[in-house]
Structures are given as structure tokens and as C-alpha cells.
Amino acid sequence: MRLIEFTDKGLYCRPGNFYIDPWRPVEKAVITHAHSDHARAGSQSYLCHHHTKPLLRLRLGEHVIQGVEWNEPVRLGDVQISLHPAGHIIGSSQIRVEHKGEVWVVSGDYKLEDDGLSHPFEPVKCHSFISESTFGLPIYHWKPQQEIFEGIINWVNKNRENGKTSVLIAYSLGKAQRLIHGLKETAQPIFVHGAIWNIHQVLQDAGWKLPAVERLTADTPKDRYKGALVIAPPGAEGSPWMKRFYPYAAGVCSGWMQVRGHARRRNVDAGFALSDHADWTSLLTAVHATEADKVYVTHGFQSAFSRYLNENGIEAAEVKTEYGGEEEETAPAAAESENTATNE
């Protein structure tokens, strides 16, 4: 029997009697991070990193949540677990599970570039590694984040010269904080949508010293934000909420923007390929660093990534999960065919 089983409720550790990121309510849930496809309501108790705890409370409401530190050993049944930084968003953790000398690591979502907020990804040696594969195709290769931030600033400045407000679409948990942090010196003031404001407040209440942002309300005078940078979640894109910004330019911040034509297809003026997931090279780097004998590949380009690993001497298998369903960085329906199109 595997130490972690793939069940219809999620990743299950029988000797420890807990699930990792279950998609159905269970008795004991260990949570990698607070994105909605990994952290779902209704379980009896939760365990996560203490940075994730306030975010989980915001998203799930009142639940029993135990917060732990990174590298802190926790006993669950016959198993010892510990959490290790995944570098994906604030609080995001890999879960290390040890039983009778056998070690498994569940990555959740991860990236290798240090964003200054999430705590850098820590490679953890294991026998079996469960990896995401959101951007598990060789065409995905991120530029250094500093270059992307510079591109955004140039875009904002150009829009301002043309009398336009810049509206940047970014997922409210993760990407928005990364942008606010990365642009704090160059794009003041920064205005945010209420959904991003709520997360900002929760993090500040939890002790995070985040750069100042201004919340946009129906009463915010137009001349306050005219020509400035506004950050809004994907739900606001193309909604009546955007009308107040006319004339404006819209940009999307997502790894999918690396694929040519995506920005145009989404009917926005600019696309910035900034992702909180590992690109192809980083996925391979992470897998090698674990020295795992066996890799299980979850949500994303499972078949392409696991095939590549198998062909290159690392035993890998695809695993079907329900992750990736509600997150912004889920592959758009047509991603596969579009990816082929850009390889010309």
C-alpha cells in the first residue's frame, strides 16, 4: 500500500488518518495553501502553516484550524509530518510525510523564484514526490520578475501620458500581494478592488507590513485614480465595475500571457507573464532536488510532464485530482491547441 493513496476525497495518508488538500469534507485536513482549489470548507479540523491560518479563516469562515511553523514536527497517528516553504503564495507549504523510514512530499503549488513574501521554496529529499504541473510544457519559461515589473511600470507610465488609467487584472490572493510588493517603489499610489483590499487587511491584521494601498469605493473621486495603477481580480474584467475608469487600458498578469494571442483573445491591451507557479525548468530543478525515486504528477500538463520524466530516467505517473478548478491560473479551455500554435 502506498503511504499516500489517491482517493475520491483527495490525497489520503492511512497510517496518519488525514487528507492533504481534500476536495470533500473529511475529519482531518492538512492544507498546503489557501487557494480555493486546495482549501475547501466543511472538514472537521485543519492543519496549515500559521501564515495560511488567517487566510483560511477569511475564505472558509469559522473552522478548527491549527497553525504550525515550518520544519516543526507534528505527530498524526503513526506518522510524522512537517511543513516546508513552497514559495507559491504567503504561507504556502509542501507537506513532508514520514512513516517507518519512508518519506513522501506533497508539493501543493510551488515556484522557485523568491517573491519576497512567500518564503523561498525549500527542496526536501524524499522517496516519492507529488508535483503539480500547471506550466509543465517546455514553452513555459519565465523572465526574472524584475523585468516583468519594469514592463508593467513602462506600460503604466505610457498609459498615463495618454491620459489613461491602468487596470491590472491579477488573482486576489497571491498575485495581487506580489504586485503590490514588487511595484511599491515605482507605482504610487496603488488602488485596489475590494476583494484585494480584504486580503490586504487580513494580512496586515496578522502582522504583515505590506505597502500602503488605497481601496476603491463608489465614493472615490475620479481625479484621485486617473492615470494611476488599479489592481483588480479576474472577476472584474469586462464587468460594469470597470466602466468608471474610462479611458483606461487593461492588462492581465498571468503565466498564460506567455502564449502569444492570449491577451488579444481576452480582449485586453497587455499581458504580463508573471506566474506564482514553477515554469518548465523550475519543475525539473525541483524534481531533481528531491532525489525522489518516484514522481506523481498532478494538475496541469500531467501527461506531457510525466512522459518527459519517464523518458529521462525518473519514474513518473499521472494522478487525477480536482485541483486547478477554481484558480485563475487554470489552463484556459483551448490552452493545449494554442500552445501547439505558438511552436511554429
Ligand SMILES: [Zn+2]
Ligand atoms: Zn495555488
Ligand SMILES: [Zn+2]
Ligand atoms: Zn493548485
